[in-house]
Amino acid sequence: GFALSEHSTVRGTIKEKPGFNPSEDAAALRKAIEGIGTTEKTLIDILTQRSNAQRQLICKAYQDATGRTLCDALEGDTNGHFEDILVALITPPAKFDCQEFIQATKGAGTTESILIELFASRSNHQIKAMCDAYLAETGRALIHDLKSEVSGDFEKTLLILAEGKRDESTNVDMAKAKEDAKILYEAGEKTWGTDESKFIDILCHRSVPQLRQTLVEYKSLSGKTLQESIEREVSGRLEEILVAIVKCVKSVPAYLAERLYKSMKGAGTTESTLTRIIVSRSEVDLQDIKAEYKKLFGTSLYSDIESETSGDFCQTLLKICGEDGK
DSSP states (O other), rough: OOGGGOOTTTSSSSSOTOOOOHHHHHHHHHHHHSSSOOOHHHHHHHHHHSSSHHHHHHHHHHHHHHSSHHHHHHHHHHHHOOOOOHHHHSOHHHHHHHHHHHHHHHSSSSSHHHHHHHHHHEEEEEEEHHHHHHHHHHHSSSSHHTTTOOHHHHHHHHHHHHHOOOOOOOOOHHHHHHHHHHHHHHHHHTTOOOOOOHHHHHHHSSOOOHHHHHHHHHHHHHHOOHHHHHHHHHOHHHHHHHHHHHHHHHOHHHHHHHHHHHHHHHHSSSSHHHHHHHHTTTTHHHHHHHHHHHHHHOOHHHHHHHHHHHHHHHHHHHHHHOTOOO
């Protein structure tokens, strides 16, 4: 069920390797990196077929044996998107989310679509871990820095999500779902001008099972889906984040499958999005994402990656993805 997915890797594509030996792996990586010409296949085989926890032990063994970090070694020896994905693989998940957040908020202009994806698709637990990693990395509170990056109702929504305060109870209060649906209907479709604060409050605070029921009640009350109403009533970044929350309430894997599809089928492939989603969900729900992808787009994630990317980067993605259900 919903609560399970948090710590279990049942729906991931990467499992712990039995009979795992970190110093053996570290030695093989060292040979692949320091030998004449890097043996990319070795790097791919080892780093995609171990769990993240196992990769952390490999990093430690590598540093103990060589006096330099595996990250430095990979950065010195590989490049481009291939380097990025290998480094992503050896980064602890919360730290990886944190680095993606930093990347999205630095430089000219914030990449809002990444912030939306991070905060709409992560659980309270993952958001808290990302905030902890951010504090460790920068010495500052993520929420504090987020405030200076974005503004208005979009900001308000991100900040509420970043606090990780979504209700986590699994009980569904039917009367409350009806009442919330009515509040949303009256705040949007039924009035001149939309009261966005009601949408923000309900969509950011209620539990996922509760919101699922609210979506059902909304449809029977208004004849439209909540997503359709949001698309009609709200605009800009706020519309994007509220729609993303609704999609994640229905199914995080389906939402991420759509993100992957758009990252490949848009103008030019967005490799960083492929890397972020495939790596960060590899031990969470990549199996489900693959199934949703096939259902939504009629083609397999595996074959689309194969045709839209190339080289060692492509091979790494395919190895993480796994061939089943090609």
